[in-house]
Amino acid sequence: MIETDILVIGGSAGGILTATTARRMYPDKKVVMVRKNKTVMVPCGIPYIFGTLYDTAKNRIPDEMVKNAGVELIIDEVISVDKDKKVAVLKSGEEIKWDKLVLATGSLPVIPKWLPGHDLENVFPIIKDEEYLANMLNKLQDIKDVVIIGGGFIGVEFAEQLSKAGKQVTLVEIANKILWQAFDDEIAAIAEQDLESNGVTLKLGEKVKAILGNGKVEAVELESGEKINAQAVILSMGVVPNTELAQQLGLDLTRKGAIVVDEYMRTSAPDIFAVGDCAVKRDCFTNRHVPILLASTAAMEARIAAANLYGIRLIRENRGTVSAFSTKIFNKTYGVAGIIERFAKEDGFDYIVGKAATMDRHPGSLPGASKVEVKLIFSRNSGVLIGGQIVGGDSVGEMINILSLAIQKGITANELSTMQVATHPLVTASPIAYPINAAALDALVKICNR
Structure with a gap:
């Protein structure tokens, strides 16, 4: 039997960071991490295997990070856990005795078993396994027509990458807009225009009735009766x-199956923690459960759990999940943090919107300059920032991180409008038109003149 102080089950972002942070926080403790897969894929990098990298090996998270931290890595599968005896049983038959347990078991793709044809050859759910993805890459090489079902971030990124790879791509989304859960309609419309102008066909407000084919995919049939040629879906x-292990352990789960945790990622059972996609996420404004399954969120939760395994050492301000996202579609970057206007309206927030548009270099005639559009949402009475959306060049990726922190700290329109920024012609917007300052000022004027 293997004995350890801390056992982490799962080896992606949440598991890796929990294990390595625990070693730093508790250098006298032994940490063991068990994962099923021989290698670990960068989850958000998976679409880019198919249009930029063309090699699954280039999308690996290296094991050196874990091993160099002094974490013992075991490639195996935990098939059962006894929470009373504090023993985990591996598929190989080996047993691990633990003192603290962290579940970082991640998530599984939705496979629509109700959909006729879901099990045909060349129907690909997105599974985070290198061998599976390498096989998928190989099969897609000689395929021309691809249908993607689902217009969230991963679906849109696959559409962009496969289009770059020369495929004829059709994206089908049941909602009337792509990325509708993350962005307001005017931002989503920009992404739609970019996809269509680069040859991606969008079928919005459409439901798939069946995937057709004789053993192998030949077409996708929509509820409208339209049939789309497809060699792959x-x-x-x-x-x-x-949460299979969590269910076996009898842990409290939400109605949708996520593990219930407190501010410190503690589950309903003593000495058992959960981080990442398997753990519940709560909106930072409404405290409702939200399906925000991101590696960046898992990383934050991992740091919290690891620091507090043996007592609460770092007090956490309970702000919940800020829902910060970013993506790049062809030449534009999109970022969002906090609540979007549509949901603010639905939830009854009394809010003010501030907007600004400028170039991200000064002067805008410099090479590489891009237009940046910012939309900020503030509480009308307090002036506190509750949400932000940005579209533009590569600088969007870091600007949205500024807004994420501002939301977490309750920064106001006045504070953002007077935020002191470092600017330079080659790397930022002009100091007299810095987009976050300008959008905050636009909102502040409305608040002061109401």
Whole structure:
């Protein structure tokens, strides 16, 4: 029997960071991490295997990070856990005795077993396994027509990458807009225009009735009766928490199957924690459960769990999940943090919107300059920032991180409008038109003149 102080089950972002942070926080403790897969894929990098990298090996998270931290890595599968005896049993038959347990079991793709043809050859759910993805890459090489079902981030990114790879791509989304859960309609419309102008066919407000074919995919039939030629179908219909072990342990779960945790990632059982996609996420404004399954969120949760395994050492301000996203579609970057206007309206927030548009270099005639559009949402009475959306060049990726921190800290329109920024002609917007300052000022004027 192997004995350890801390056992982490799962080896993607949440598991890796929990294990390595625990070693730093508790250098006298032994940490063991068990994962099923021989290698680990960068989850958000998976679409880019198919249009930029063309090699699964280039999308690996290296094991050196874990091993160099002094974490013992075991490639195996945990098939059962006894929470009273504190023993985990591996598929190989080996047993691990633990003192603290962290579940970082991640999520599983939604596979629509109700959909006729879901099991045909060349129907690909997105599975985070290198061998599977390498086989998928190989099969897609000689395929021309691809249908993607689902217009969230992964579906849109696959559409962009496969289009770059020379495929004829059709994306089918049941909602009337792509990325509708993350962005307001005017931002989503920009992404739609970019996809269509680069040859991607969008079928919005459409439901798939069946995947057709004789053993292998030949077409996709919509509820409208339209049939779309397809040699392959990619299922990008979301994911669900992987909580098989949590159910076996009798842990409290939400109605949708996520593990219930407190501010410190503690589950309903003593000495058992959960981080990442398998753990519940709560909106930072409404405290409702939200399906925000991101590696960046898992990383934050991992740091919290690891620091507090043996007592609460770092007090956490309970702000919940800020829902910060970013993506790049062809030449534009999109970022969002906090609540979007549509949901603010639905939830009854009294809010003010501030907007600004400028170039991200000064002067805008410099090479590489891009237009940046910012939309900020503030509480009308307090002036506190509750949400932000940005579209533009590569600088969007870091600007949205500024807004994420501002939301977490309750920064106001006045504070953002007077935020002191470092600017330079070659790397930022002008100091007299810095987009976050300008959008905050636009909102502040409305608040002061109401």
